[in-house]
Amino acid sequence: MRIFDPHIHMTSRTTDDYEAMHAAGVRAVVEPAFWLGQPRTNVGSFTDYFDSLIGWERFRAAQFGIRHHCALALNPKEANDPRCAPVLDVLPRYLEKDGVVAVGEVGYDSMTPEEDEAFARQLELAIRHELPALVHTPHRDKAAGTARTLDLVRESGLPAERVLVDHLNETTVRAVADSGCWMGFSIYPDTKMDEERMVAILREYGTDRVLVNSAADWGRSDPLKTHKTGLAMLAAGFDEAAVDQVLWRNPLDFYGQSGRLVLDDVTPGETFAGNSVLRGERP
Amino acid sequence: MTFYLGYGTNGFANHRLDDALSVIADLGYTGVALTLDHHHLDPFAPDVGRQVKKVAARLDSLGLGVVVETGARFLLDRRRKHHPTMVSDEQHVRVDFLLRALEIAADLGADCVSFWSGIVPAGVDDDEAWQRMKAGVTAVLDGAARHGVPLALEPEPGMLVERLDQALRLREELGSPALLGITLDVGHCVAVEPRDAADCVRRAGDLLLNVQLDDMLPGVHEHLEFGEGSLDLPATLAALEEIGYTGLAAVELPRHSHAAPEVARRALSALRAALPHPWLADAVRSVRSDPTTVRTLFPAVGRKVGRTPVSPDSDPHGVVRGTVDDRARTRLLAALAAVTGPEELAAELTDLYRHGDDAERRGVLRALASVGDEVPEAGVDLVKDALRSNDTRLVAAALGPFAATHLDAHTWRHGVLKCLFLGIPLAAVAGLDRRADAELERMVAAFAEERRAAGRTVPDDALYLLRSQD
Numbered sequence: 001m002r003i004f005d006p007h008i009h010m011t012s013r014t015t016d017d018y019e020a021m022h023a024a025g026v027r028a029v030v031e032p033a034f035w036l037g038q039p040r041t042n043v044g045s046f047t048d049y050f051d052s053l054i055g056w057e058r059f060r061a062a063q064f065g066i067r068h069h070c071a072l073a074l075n076p077k078e079a080n081d082p083r084c085a086p087v088l089d090v091l092p093r094y095l096e097k098d099g100v101v102a103v104g105e106v107g108y109d110s111m112t113p114e115e116d117e118a119f120a121r122q123l124e125l126a127i128r129h130e131l132p133a134l135v136h137t138p139h140r141d142k143a144a145g146t147a148r149t150l151d152l153v154r155e156s157g158l159p160a161e162r163v164l165v166d167h168l169n170e171t172t173v174r175a176v177a178d179s180g181c182w183m184g185f186s187i188y189p190d191t192k193m194d195e196e197r198m199v200a201i202l203r204e205y206g207t208d209r210v211l212v213n214s215a216a217d218w219g220r221s222d223p224l225k226t227h228k229t230g231l232a233m234l235a236a237g238f239d240e241a242a243v244d245q246v247l248w249r250n251p252l253d254f255y256g257q258s259g260r261l262v263l264d265d266v267t268p269g270e271t272f273a274g275n276s277v278l279r280g281e282r283p
Numbered sequence: 284m285t286f287y288l289g290y291g292t293n294g295f296a297n298h299r300l301d302d303a304l305s306v307i308a309d310l311g312y313t314g315v316a317l318t319l320d321h322h323h324l325d326p327f328a329p330d331v332g333r334q335v336k337k338v339a340a341r342l343d344s345l346g347l348g349v350v351v352e353t354g355a356r357f358l359l360d361r362r363r364k365h366h367p368t369m370v371s372d373e374q375h376v377r378v379d380f381l382l383r384a385l386e387i388a389a390d391l392g393a394d395c396v397s398f399w400s401g402i403v404p405a406g407v408d409d410d411e412a413w414q415r416m417k418a419g420v421t422a423v424l425d426g427a428a429r430h431g432v433p434l435a436l437e438p439e440p441g442m443l444v445e446r447l448d449q450a451l452r453l454r455e456e457l458g459s460p461a462l463l464g465i466t467l468d469v470g471h472c473v474a475v476e477p478r479d480a481a482d483c484v485r486r487a488g489d490l491l492l493n494v495q496l497d498d499m500l501p502g503v504h505e506h507l508e509f510g511e512g513s514l515d516l517p518a519t520l521a522a523l524e525e526i527g528y529t530g531l532a533a534v535e536l537p538r539h540s541h542a543a544p545e546v547a548r549r550a551l552s553a554l555r556a557a558l559p560h561p562w563l564a565d566a567v568r569s570v571r572s573d574p575t576t577v578r579t580l581f582p583a584v585g586r587k588v589g590r591t592p593v594s595p596d597s598d599p600h601g602v603v604r605g606t607v608d609d610r611a612r613t614r615l616l617a618a619l620a621a622v623t624g625p626e627e628l629a630a631e632l633t634d635l636y637r638h639g640d641d642a643e644r645r646g647v648l649r650a651l652a653s654v655g656d657e658v659p660e661a662g663v664d665l666v667k668d669a670l671r672s673n674d675t676r677l678v679a680a681a682l683g684p685f686a687a688t689h690l691d692a693h694t695w696r697h698g699v700l701k702c703l704f705l706g707i708p709l710a711a712v713a714g715l716d717r718r719a720d721a722e723l724e725r726m727v728a729a730f731a732e733e734r735r736a737a738g739r740t741v742p743d744d745a746l747y748l749l750r751s752q753d
Contacts, residue, residue: 096582
């Protein structure tokens with residue numbers, strides 16, 4: 001089973017996770033920019049984070065045989081903080097970097113006017129920088145938030161096939177399926193979705209335009225949920241081609257629209273800024 | 284490519300003009316610098332009008348653009364090479380020839396007529412020669428106006444006007460006539476100019492009407508094939524793109540006629556290899572018209588032009604000489620420097636570095652060799668930042684010519700020592716022989732001693748440095 005996790009926050013994960021992911025078949029990931037669990041207080045906090053997503057974390061993943069890409073954005077939660085919103089002015093510099101394959105996570109958290117503004121501006125940036133967009137749907141009032149998300153995408157002029165709407169569940173999948181956008185599902189230990197419900201959705205909606213991710217971060221989450229979903233699909237009678245489509249080819253087709261995916265064999269670099277991560281045998 | 288490539292017929296002196304034009308066109312050149320000479324469209328031939336028509340038709344059918352050159356050796360005087368000139372007693376002979384050349388150029392549809400001043404004759408002082416030159420050019424400009432063909436003055440080593448600054452001053456003293464521009468021989472820039480050919484191209488800017496391409500060694504006026512001298516051909520061609528030059532750039536190898544077809548073939552392949560990537564050419568134009576676009580073009584360079592080392596055999600990781608994307612980034616920043624003041628440039632370089640990934644940071648550091656002199660303070664800050672890191676390629680990029688000139692002795696010495704610690708070849712350190720001093724020697728000796736005490740080998744570079752300081 002080859003796996004491309006289209007949404008995972010590796011910055012918050014350990015090298016044990018990288019090793020386990022590689023053993024389970026994960027060969028490529030996309031890490032979308034996100035909040036830290038505690039509020040950022042200034043633009044520099046974002047740019048340091050972006051720098052690590054385009055450099056250090058990519059290097060760290062390569063040490064374990066995994067291709068790391070990222071999506072960059074001002075996340076909806078922090079779009080409400082006037083100390084953070086000016087990051088939108090430096091974002092264009094970062095959207096042209098190697099390894100940046102989408103604008104994201106954008107979307108709604110509390111559906112404020114500030115979130116509207118940041119969301120719309122970042123969809124414009126996706127158009128200007130010829131990137132797809134990864135859209136987060138809110139935890140609260142999810143169905144209404146998803147409907148409003150799809151309206152805003154339509155108004156933006158960004159083609160539906162360049163938009164991945166994420167964190168879907170049984171109540172929101174239909175609208176996204178009808179919109180032509182790609183459908184993302186985050187499989188969590190307790191919340192969001194689990195493997196069995198995911199298999200049921202795949203039975204109903206098919207495997208086209210569907211992506212499954214672990215969305216693993218600093219909270220309780222499991223970076224092997226992609227692999228476990230693949231196993232659940234096989235157990236439920238899906239064939240290997242269907243698993244490969246959901247866990248590999250769909251993410252590849254979606255992010256491949258950026259023209260910036262690099263999926264050849266990983267040759268671990270010796271060091272990043274003089275540091276190898278591995279300790280012991282090398283610096 | 285904004286300009287077009289050609290070859291000078293004076294490099295085909297053993298060919299009939301018709302044959303020379305065919306060979307030049309067949310090789311893939313799209314222009315020709317036509318030196319009027321006794322055997323190549325003789326301007327004094329009784330049937331010159333008919334010949335001009337024939338050559339015009341031939342150029343047209345071969346798709347060749349043309350510039351008229353007037354540097355024939357024994358056309359006006361059978362004994363004295365290039366005689367008479369614009370500063371000779373018999374200046375009127377030269378003026379008459381140039382007027383004929385303008386008429387021929389008009390009939391050929393040539394871009395311009397190129398000419399030079401002349402060697403100051405014995406017994407004439409420079410002031411007198413300068414006044415003669417001004418009077419002569421004024422006389423020829425009348426003809427230029429009459430025929431609607433511009434004149435391009437070529438600074439020629441050894442002559443009254445031998446450097447670009449002098450040509451520009453002469454033009455200014457004449458009241459900046461619209462029909463007087465510049466011919467630049469890029470090899471001459473290597474031989475006699477205080478700045479490099481790319482800078483001369485930028486300085487000539489919109490006044491550039493004609494370009495001659497060849498290699499040369501500093502101080503030696505001998506036209507060489509590309510690669511035999513010290514011309515930075517890619518940088519020179521990139522500068523032509525950068526200023527949006529649209530005229531002819533023709534190879535000038537007048538002493539290679541004995542092997543002309545082969546030499547012309549080699550020259551074209553060298554030119555093709557050195558031409559800027561089309562994406563880069565567009566990017567440079569974009570930066571010149573809107574400097575803020577550098578912010579989104581600079582990060583994309585590696586994806587667009589590649590990342591291979593400049594000298595893959597001797598320097599497989601580009602630690603010493605850099606990579607293709609480093610070079611391209613230097614071009615972008617040279618274009619930026621040409622259209623911004625020092626304050627804006629310093630701010631943008633700092634932002635590009637601060638927001639840059641590792642390749643972008645190296646690109647900024649390596650570009651300091653070209654643009655750093657304008658922003659020494661900001662440049663030194665960036666170099667110091669890089670030297671604080673343990674990233675070998677970043678440290679290597681930081682210790683280029685800019686650091687050799689601008690970095691304080693203490694920081695520079697510690698940079699060199701860091702190279703020894705990190706295993707960076709000292710070949711990456713510019714100006715090492717010039718700047719190495721007793722204190723550096725002491726530091727390296729202590730480093731070597733420490734290594735020996737620990738039972739570890741001393742890097743060859745350290746031993747070399749200690750020996751060369753003896």
